Amino acid sequence: xxxxxxxxxxxxxxxxxxxxxxxxxxxxxxxxxxxxxxxxxxxxxxxxxxxxxxxxxxxxxxxxxxxxxxxxxxxxxxxxxxxxxxxxxxxxxxxxxxxxxxxxxxxxxxxxxxxxxxxxxxxxxxxxxxxxxxx
Numbered sequence: 021x022x023x024x025x026x027x028x029x030x031x032x033x034x035x036x037x038x039x040x041x042x043x044x045x046x047x048x049x050x051x052x053x054x055x056x057x058x059x060x061x062x063x064x065x066x067x068x069x070x071x072x073x074x075x076x077x078x079x080x081x082x083x084x085x086x087x088x089x090x091x092x093x094x095x096x097x098x099x100x101x102x103x104x105x106x107x108x109x110x111x112x113x114x115x116x117x118x119x120x121x122x123x124x125x126x127x128x129x130x131x132x133x134x135x136x137x138x139x140x141x142x143x144x145x146x147x148x149x150x151x152x153x154x155x
Contacts, residue, residue, distance in 0.1 A: 023150075025080055026143040032082035033136035036070050039085050040129040043068050044122050051117040055105040062105075063115040065091035091116055 043066050050063035071086035093116040101110030 023143045023147050025078065027140050027147075028075075028078055028080055029082060030136040030140035030143065032084065034133055034140070036083050036085055037129045037133040037136065040068050041126060041133070043088065044126045044129060047117045047122050048119060048126075051115055051119050051122070054103070054112050054114055058105055058107055060105060062095060062113050063117065064095075065093070065115065065117045067091050 047065050053063040055062045067089045069086040069089070070083050072081045073084045074080070075082050095113040095116050097111040098114050099110055100106055100112045103112045106112050
């Protein structure tokens, strides 16, 4: 694999991890977003799935976002009889977002992004050294 291909692979990894971080940030921002009316659904946690894809032009396996979806986990119920979205028993459906899990996912995405950035920087540095040697 030459250095430009290594940079392409690292860049595709950075792109998908950036998308993952945006999705996690959206989940965290809506972790307390309940429904506005009784019987309405609160915010549902978003998920992301990656896949490897062959780029025939480059002859490389790159990673890309396969799809985004929603988490089908049940909504937790909180007892808040004064809430506008409370049902007849006083329970409010809250989003199925667990902030602790989202923070762990964010940290993992950040580390993966940084690893790809370091690989890209190293390949770029090696290309620059090669050009300097050829002068």
